[in-house]
Amino acid sequence: MLVVDAAQGIEAQTVANAYLAIENDLEIVPVVNKIDLPQADPDASAAEIADLVGDTAEHVLRISAKTGDGVAEVLDAIIERIPPPSGDTAAPSRALVFDSSYDQYRGVVAFVRMVDGSFHAREPLRAMAQGTRFEAEEVGFFSPTMSAAKELGAGEVGYVITGLKDVSRLRVGDTLTSERRPADEPLPGYKDVKPMVFAGLFPTDSDDYPELRDALEKLKLNDASLFYEPETSQALGFGFRCGFLGLLHMEIVRERLEREFDLDLLVTAPNVAYLVVTKAGEELEVHNPSEMPREVERIEEPYIKASIIVPKDFVGPVMELNTERRGRFDHMEYLSEERVLLLYELPLGEIVLDYYDQLKSRTKGYASFDYDLVGFREGKLERVDVLIAGEPVDALSLIVHREGAYARGRQLVDRLREEIPRQFFDVPVQAAIGSRVIARETIKAKRKDVLAKCYGGDITRKRKLLEQQKKGKKRMKQVGSVEVPQEAFLAVLNLDGGKK
Amino acid sequence: MSAGAPVRHLYVHLPFCASRCGYCDFVTVVGRGGQHRAYVDALLAELSLERGVLAPRLESVFLGGGTPTFTTPAELRRLLGALPPAEEVTVEANPETVTPGVGALLRDGGVTRVSLGAQSFQPRLLSMLERGAGPDDVRRAVYALRDVGFDNISLDLVYGIPSQSAADLDADLSEALALEPEHLSCYELEAKRGTRFTHAHGAELARQAEAMESYFERVVARVTGAGFRWYETANFCRLPQLADGRDLRSRHNLAYWRSRDYLGLGIGAVSTIHGRRWRTTPRLGAYLAALAAGERPPREVEELSAPVRRSERVLLGLRLDEPLALEPGLERAVDWSAVERLERLGLVESGRSTDGTLALTTHGRFLGGGVTAELLA
Numbered sequence: 001m002l003v004v005d006a007a008q009g010i011e012a013q014t015v016a017n018a019y020l021a022i023e024n025d026l027e028i029v030p031v032v033n034k035i036d037l038p039q040a041d042p043d044a045s046a047a048e049i050a051d052l053v054g055d056t057a058e059h060v061l062r063i064s065a066k067t068g069d070g071v072a073e074v075l076d077a078i079i080e081r082i083p084p085p086s087g088d089t090a091a092p093s094r095a096l097v098f099d100s101s102y103d104q105y106r107g108v109v110a111f112v113r114m115v116d117g118s119f120h121a122r123e124p125l126r127a128m129a130q131g132t133r134f135e136a137e138e139v140g141f142f143s144p145t146m147s148a149a150k151e152l153g154a155g156e157v158g159y160v161i162t163g164l165k166d167v168s169r170l171r172v173g174d175t176l177t178s179e180r181r182p183a184d185e186p187l188p189g190y191k192d193v194k195p196m197v198f199a200g201l202f203p204t205d206s207d208d209y210p211e212l213r214d215a216l217e218k219l220k221l222n223d224a225s226l227f228y229e230p231e232t233s234q235a236l237g238f239g240f241r242c243g244f245l246g247l248l249h250m251e252i253v254r255e256r257l258e259r260e261f262d263l264d265l266l267v268t269a270p271n272v273a274y275l276v277v278t279k280a281g282e283e284l285e286v287h288n289p290s291e292m293p294r295e296v297e298r299i300e301e302p303y304i305k306a307s308i309i310v311p312k313d314f315v316g317p318v319m320e321l322n323t324e325r326r327g328r329f330d331h332m333e334y335l336s337e338e339r340v341l342l343l344y345e346l347p348l349g350e351i352v353l354d355y356y357d358q359l360k361s362r363t364k365g366y367a368s369f370d371y372d373l374v375g376f377r378e379g380k381l382e383r384v385d386v387l388i389a390g391e392p393v394d395a396l397s398l399i400v401h402r403e404g405a406y407a408r409g410r411q412l413v414d415r416l417r418e419e420i421p422r423q424f425f426d427v428p429v430q431a432a433i434g435s436r437v438i439a440r441e442t443i444k445a446k447r448k449d450v451l452a453k454c455y456g457g458d459i460t461r462k463r464k465l466l467e468q469q470k471k472g473k474k475r476m477k478q479v480g481s482v483e484v485p486q487e488a489f490l491a492v493l494n495l496d497g498g499k500k
Numbered sequence: 501m502s503a504g505a506p507v508r509h510l511y512v513h514l515p516f517c518a519s520r521c522g523y524c525d526f527v528t529v530v531g532r533g534g535q536h537r538a539y540v541d542a543l544l545a546e547l548s549l550e551r552g553v554l555a556p557r558l559e560s561v562f563l564g565g566g567t568p569t570f571t572t573p574a575e576l577r578r579l580l581g582a583l584p585p586a587e588e589v590t591v592e593a594n595p596e597t598v599t600p601g602v603g604a605l606l607r608d609g610g611v612t613r614v615s616l617g618a619q620s621f622q623p624r625l626l627s628m629l630e631r632g633a634g635p636d637d638v639r640r641a642v643y644a645l646r647d648v649g650f651d652n653i654s655l656d657l658v659y660g661i662p663s664q665s666a667a668d669l670d671a672d673l674s675e676a677l678a679l680e681p682e683h684l685s686c687y688e689l690e691a692k693r694g695t696r697f698t699h700a701h702g703a704e705l706a707r708q709a710e711a712m713e714s715y716f717e718r719v720v721a722r723v724t725g726a727g728f729r730w731y732e733t734a735n736f737c738r739l740p741q742l743a744d745g746r747d748l749r750s751r752h753n754l755a756y757w758r759s760r761d762y763l764g765l766g767i768g769a770v771s772t773i774h775g776r777r778w779r780t781t782p783r784l785g786a787y788l789a790a791l792a793a794g795e796r797p798p799r800e801v802e803e804l805s806a807p808v809r810r811s812e813r814v815l816l817g818l819r820l821d822e823p824l825a826l827e828p829g830l831e832r833a834v835d836w837s838a839v840e841r842l843e844r845l846g847l848v849e850s851g852r853s854t855d856g857t858l859a860l861t862t863h864g865r866f867l868g869g870g871v872t873a874e875l876l877a
Binding site for chain 2: 424425446447448449450451452453454455456457459460462463465466469470473481
């Protein structure tokens with residue numbers, strides 16, 4: 001079912017999902033929803049969606065899920081148009097675990113799609129990849145709350161209560177089979193997806209490090225694509241370098257860590273995964289700019305195919321943005337008289353920072369955007385290091401395209417000059433590629449730092465002021481001989497800070 | 501209380517002013533002519549209650565304010581006559597209050613030193629500070645004091661006033677030096693929180709901060725160049741060789757910077773005696789009522805632990821141009837690895853292993869606040 005908002009028309013995600021469905025030979029039931037809204041334009045939306053899926057506008061269902069108008073026709077269409085599941089009811093049972101939840105009293109509840117055979121309550125089952133064995137305490141369907149049944153048959157979707165107390169013993173994507181007549185081959189399961197976007201996650205309060213570790217462990221259980229490993233930064237202390245499928249995934253993980261686990265996090269500016277061939281011929285995958293070897297033969301970076309849908313008046317600004325981001329124009333198509341679909345190839349590294357914000361602001365919020373990875377390509381990339389008083393700062397290294405290196409280096413250096421308080425001596429702040437300095441600023445030494453008046457009545461106040469100053473210094477991070485407040489790193493690194 | 505050594509320094513607070521200046525955050529009382537008598541009565545009552553801690557003959561007495569010279573002449577005369585004898589008796593005065601008559605009154609009352617709040621010699625800047633005096637008042641006051649025989653006059657100057665250019669500052673310094681004072685105090689204008697001045701000019705002051713950063717250096721260069729000793733962060737005195745061999749440092753203020761004990765009388769006055777510090781209530785009514793009843797006025801007491809006393813000894817001592825002697829135990833107040841770092845930066849000179857002293861270099865004195873914060877343990 002491809003549902004489109006009658007007031008919005010199709011969006012980039014609609015296009016991406018439609019293509020995915022077509023590639024996989026799936027039957028599409030196009031639906032226009034929210035026809036009750038005063039600003040709805042069901043005809044235009046129906047024309048767009050019909051055009052997209054190669055159907056006729058008359059065939060597109062028009063409904064309001066809110067009022068119930070047309071919903072019966074949708075249910076009929078599902079029954080009429082969507083082919084029944086294929087599967088062999090007589091074959092050895094196989095069910096794909098597509099999600100799971102944990103119930104305090106009943107243990108792990110597996111959400112499954114029964115492909116072959118059937119499961120019954122009290123049947124001994126086995127997870128084929130992990131080898132975990134358990135007895136199905138209950139099987140049933142979602143209607144939409146869980147309702148127990150005697151049997152879950154081929155083609156049906158339902159749940160299995162496993163009684164397992166340890167979430168890690170049943171992974172999403174595994175195949176369940178019956179111990180009585182086990183299947184030989186597991187289902188293909190899910191494609192193993194590799195994280196492409198990486199960022200450092202640091203607790204704002206370093207005491208929260210163990211809590212962050214536990215929280216990541218728990219999230220990882222039903223999110224196999226989440227990757228993390230401990231990272232130590234001279235500037236930010238102990239944290240984790242985490243890998244995500246994309247920006248949305250990163251945002252979700254961050255949200256969950258903050259909301260469900262009540263953690264206060266600093267997320268560094270994200271970067272992508274790089275494939276590197278060193279001069280010595282060694283091949284590496286680099287997830288952290290500070291780990292990028294200095295002597296490299298070549299660097300490959302991930303590319304995406306981006307679909308962007310905008311009203312036609314904004315085509316110019318979007319093209320301009322994409323050109324700035326090293327985008328290669330691929331294709332443009334009018335979805336209607338007003339709306340245009342633009343296809344571009346872009347380096348993922350160019351969109352991870354603030355692309356989406358830029359896109360929204362340059363199109364007054366009208367653009368919608370979606371992307372798919374298309375693979376790795378060689379790029380003229382450079383590692384830019386930041387040096388404070390001659391000392392490189394690990395957390396601030398970044399990898400950028402040669403053409404953007406000067407601008408980014410300048411930006412970082414300017415930002416740091418604003419954020420680092422003046423010291424007793426001149427502090428040079430530099431951005432460098434290897435030994436070549438590409439931007440430099442000097443934080444001028446303080447020329448005076450005294451309290452003018454200090455007589456009998458001022459001593460206590462003066463002493464407390466100095467104690468305060470002393471306490472402030474304890475929170476500083478020492479970079480060589482320079483004291484840098486944690487806030488300075490936050491301002492430069494923090495994703496939110498970068499949006500200012 | 502009187503178990504320790506007798507106290508040799510006395511501060512007396514006279515809070516009355518004709519009007520309150522916008523930048524002032526001292527304890528002041530505007531007008532209230534009718535209460536001058538009652539206040540002096542209370543001061544004398546408080547003095548007799550505390551007399552036991554004082555030495556029979558003091559090193560210094562300091563009458564500060566407010567505007568001590570705004571106190572009615574009769575009451576001022578009565579107060580001066582009742583204070584214990586001291587080698588140095590300083591009175592703070594606003595120029596417009598110093599008439600030949602007041603000068604004579606001070607001289608007769610045993611005052612040896614007058615500190616005049618000149619602040620600036622430019623009418624535009626004076627009105628920004630809401631000062632009552634004009635440039636001519638300052639000159640007239642100095643001449644009046646010289647005429648009655650004062651040979652120790654200090655001028656207060658303020659710099660970093662909004663819109664004050666470097667040339668304005670130079671002009672002020674020239675005007676002040678032309679009056680040949682024995683002593684100069686030069687304060688950077690502070691936008692103290694909650695003052696009317698900060699409300700009106702705080703933002704402007706913040707904007708000018710960078711442009712005025714060099715003013716401190718300018719003041720020190722100009723005043724020391726004119727034959728003065730930069731003996732404390734904000735204080736200068738004429739060199740002995742230009743003053744018949746006299747040491748013209750303020751003995752009273754030196755006592756603070758050397759962590760000596762002192763007794764403070766009057767509302768809002770602070771005393772530090774034998775490891776305790778207290779501040780008398782700033783409320784005039786409460787003060788008068790308590791002393792009229794023969795009781796000590798309400799106080800806010802702070803016990804000073806040994807480490808706190810040591811820290812204060814260091815932070816105050818390093819304000820002076822004389823090296824701080826590392827008396828037994830004082831080493832513990834200092835973070836010696838920080839000293840090493842600061843020595844490398846040319847900000848501190850440590851004689852720890854030689855003559856047992858610690859001092860800031862000239863460069864270090866300009867950064868004295870931050871340097872001290874860093875080297876305190």
